[in-house]
Amino acid sequence: MNNKQLITFATISALLANFATAEDLVELSIEFPPPMITGTPVPAVLPHLEPPGTPAPTIMAPAGTKNLAAGKSVTSSDDFPIIGDLEYVTDGDKDAGEGYFVELFEDIQWVQIDLEKEAEIYAIAVWHFHSQKRAYKDVVVKVSNDESFEDYKIVFNSDHDNSAGFGKGDNSAYIETNEGKVIPVNKLKARYVRLYSNGNTSNEMNHYTEVEVYGI
Amino acid sequence: MKDLENVNVSRRDFVKSSMVMSGGILLSTAPGKVFAQANPKNNAINVAIIGIGAQGRVLMESLAEIEGLNFKAVCDIWEPARKYGYNWLGRKTRQKVNVYEDVEDMLEKEKDLDAAIVATPDLWHAPHTNMCLKAGLDVYCEKMMARTVDEARSMVKTAQETGKLLQIGHQRRSNPRYIHAFEKLINEAKIAGRLTNANGQWNRSVAGSADIPYNPKLSIPKETLNKYGYADMYQFRNWRWFKELSGGPISDLGAHQIDIFNWYFQARPTSVMASGGADYFAKREWYDNVMVIYEYPQPEGAARAFYQVLTTTSAGGGYYEQFMGDQGSIKMSENPSLSKIYREDASPDWDQWVNMNYVKRSEAYNASKESTTVDSRETAPLVGYDLPIVLNKPPHMPHLENFFSAMRGEAKLNCDALHAFESEAAIFKVNDAVEQKRTIEFTDADFAV
Missing domain, CATH: 3.40.50.720 (NAD(P)-binding Rossmann-like Domain)
Structure with a gap:
């Protein structure tokens, strides 16, 4: 396939995606890493935990929807992670274990992904740290076209008491598993995705193994 | 911030x-x-x-x-x-x-x-x-x-x-919930009556027993691994599966519960029989499932304690130790939600222990007799009570605090090496019992330093 054919194919795909109707949508397939639990369990106690085993939502998206975050640059509120690199967040490695997650310091911290251009987003998937059954506190996910997030839309908020300061959220906290958390996003258009957390039920630190942003 | x-x-x-x-x-x-x-x-x-x-x-x-x-x-x-x-x-x-x-x-x-x-x-x-x-x-x-x-x-x-x-x-040994159960419920109130049996386990699912991965980019040079006794990076990260590097799951996980058997029975076991095998995880050297029965001498006769460590199922609710007597039973776990104190139906009421805050009432066990009674001789459901003690620190913190208090001369160690050795000598024998396929009688020499 030469360059001209590639461009033509991409253009047609984009046009088709833009004019997609409900009939054109297909179920988004998200790949989960193998499950792995290690260490001494720590009881996860939060007042608004969703029942364990809650299935991930089915995401319908136009054919050609893909993970736009792959390999994109990541910034953070914490310039000096305890361990790991911010690059891990979008490097495609979702395995649990040493060398696959970045650990940010305690209190409210965020990571931000620059998709490099505005995209129509259908889902965001996040794996904080899934080798222990723990729940992260005050998980808030925002999207924006403004790098500084002066203006934004919240697509997930499990902060039940507004301790993070973005308002009380309606979403339940959840136990981390190899399936992470798949967050439906209703075709919002944005270039930046920012994810907050405020420690977890096992310790005060914040972790990210992988974030995927599905869109076109 | x-x-x-x-x-x-x-x-x-x-x-x-x-x-x-x-x-x-x-x-x-x-x-x-x-x-x-x-x-x-x-x-x-x-x-x-x-x-x-x-x-x-x-x-x-x-x-x-x-x-x-x-x-x-x-x-x-x-x-x-x-x-x-x-x-x-x-x-x-x-x-x-x-x-x-x-x-x-x-x-x-x-x-x-x-x-x-x-x-x-x-x-x-x-x-x-x-x-x-x-x-x-x-x-x-x-x-x-x-x-x-x-x-x-x-x-x-x-x-x-x-x-x-x-x-x-x-x-x-430094957890105030465990200390309360030992000092108040077992020693002072003798709330469970004559202790006749114990039952403990640490069961983990296959996912919970999976190999520990590592990012190959972070590998240690082979000469360094060899210097410290590891053949390769896999063995370094998964040393628990190898006989030259550990005592296997009965040692790794069993140590938590079997130590409580010795502590609460206030005795060394007299014998151990066990069965186990490397049956599920083909690449692992150590037994991935072990079932053990100890016999403990008690003032009124022998007590038997069953323990299992299974690395292919979390059945039975994870990890706990349960001590059973003729008046009730005490189920302990580091996870408070897995802990419960049960009174036998025909035992005297425990009002005095409730009034003294040794136990507190919890919701009665309301199992439907109609649906569960299949034999007219079946005992009535036990009434559950809770421990009134809450540990509001990380589980290891009181034990570390005890260590530093002992260093300052302000406390005695809650688990000094000699007492730990008496517990662990009994644990080390399990793998021998599995290998020899026979009951092993302990001798004083087994516990002697």
């Missing part, structure tokens, strides 16, 4: 400027602004942490909350672990530690250490503990004490010879 507001150097600048030599190890870290050295506390205890793996990090979280500690050094053969200890302690406690790969090197250079926390893989517990004791340090060493009973015995001997303190990390 005030601390973090001080962190205003870009990552690029940080990487350029912050490669430092510390304790002979080249380490990338944050600048002094982040890691401002706190003034060493006068009369504080100078601590080294040896082994910054998963358990070492759990202990660090408790250690950082304990007053009066100066963190002086961390030691681990894996660079990411060293970096973790350095960065975590630096940011959490504002104390700058030196980092080492080798314990001997650390002991040679750090001349003002008072205590060592040993959380290395089991094969290194005895060498590291003995080295530190001989260097004049008091030691807190994780359980199991060692890979073999002889190595564990050597640790007791060294502690006795040096006169230094050696606390073994059976942390339930």
Whole structure:
């Protein structure tokens, strides 16, 4: 396939995606890493935990929807992670274990992904740290076209008491598993995705193994 | 967030400027602004942490909350672990530690250490503990004490010879919930009556027993791995499956519960029979499932204790120890939601123990007799009670606090090496019983140092 054919194919795909109707949508397939639990369990106690085993939502998206975050640059509120690199967040490695997650310091911290251009987003998937059954506190996910997030839309908020300061959220906290958390996003258009957390039920630190942003 | 507001150097600048030599190890870290050295506390205890793996990090979280500690050094053969200890302690406690790969090197250079926390893989517990004791340090060493009973015995001997303190990390011995159940319910109230049996387990699902992965980019050079007893990186990360490196799941997990059998029965077992095998995980050397029966002498006759460690199912609710008597039973777990005290239906009421706050009433067990009674001779459902004690700290913190209190002469160790050895000698015999396929009678020599 030469360059001209590639461009033509991409253009047609984009046009088709833009004019997609409900009939054109297909179920988004998200790949989960193998499950792995290690260490001494720590009881996860939060007042608004969703029942364990809650299935991930089915995401319908136009054919050609893909993970736009792959390999994109990541910034953070914490310039000096305890361990790991911010690059891990979008490097495609979702395995649990040493060398696959970045650990940010305690209190409210965020990571931000620059998709490099505005995209129509259908889902965001996040794996904080899934080798222990723990729940992260005050998980808030925002999207924006403004790098500084002066203006934004919240697509997930499990902060039940507004301790993070973005308002009380309606979403339940959840136990981390190899399936992470798949967050439906209703075709919002944005270039930046920012994810907050405020420690977890096992310790005060914040972790990210992988974030995927599905869109076109 | 005030601390973090001080962190205003870009990552690029940080990487350029912050490669430092510390304790002979080249380490990338944050600048002094982040890691401002706190003034060493006068009369504080100078601590080294040896082994910054998963358990070492759990202990660090408790250690950082304990007053009066100066963190002086961390030691681990894996660079990411060293970096973790350095960065975590630096940011959490504002104390700058030196980092080492080798314990001997650390002991040679750090001349003002008072205590060592040993959380290395089991094969290194005895060498590291003995080295530190001989260097004049008091030691807190994780359980199991060692890979073999002889190595564990050597640790007791060294502690006795040096006169230094050696606390073994059976942390339930300092848990106020466990202490309350032992002192108030078993010893004082004898709430369960004559203890006739015990039942304990630590069962984990296949996912919970999976191989521990690692990013190959972080591999340790082969010569370093070999120097420290590991054939390769897989073995280093998964040492629990190998006979030369550990005692297997019955040692790794069984140590938690079988120690409580010995503690609550206040006795050594007289015999052990066991069955087990490496049946599920083809590549693992150690038995992946073991079932054990101990016999314990009690004042009114023998009591039997069953224990199982299964690494292919979490059936039965995870991990607990249950002591059963003719008046009731006491089910203990580090997880409060798995704990319950049950009164036998025909036993005298427990109002006095409720009034004395030894137990508190919980919702009665309301199982439908209509649906569950299949035999007219079936006993009525037991009435459940709860422990009134809450542990509002990380589970290992009281045990560490006890260790440092003992160092200051303010307390006695809750699990000194000799008492831990008596428990662990019984655990080491399980693998022998599995291998020999027979009941093994204990002798005094088994528990002698």
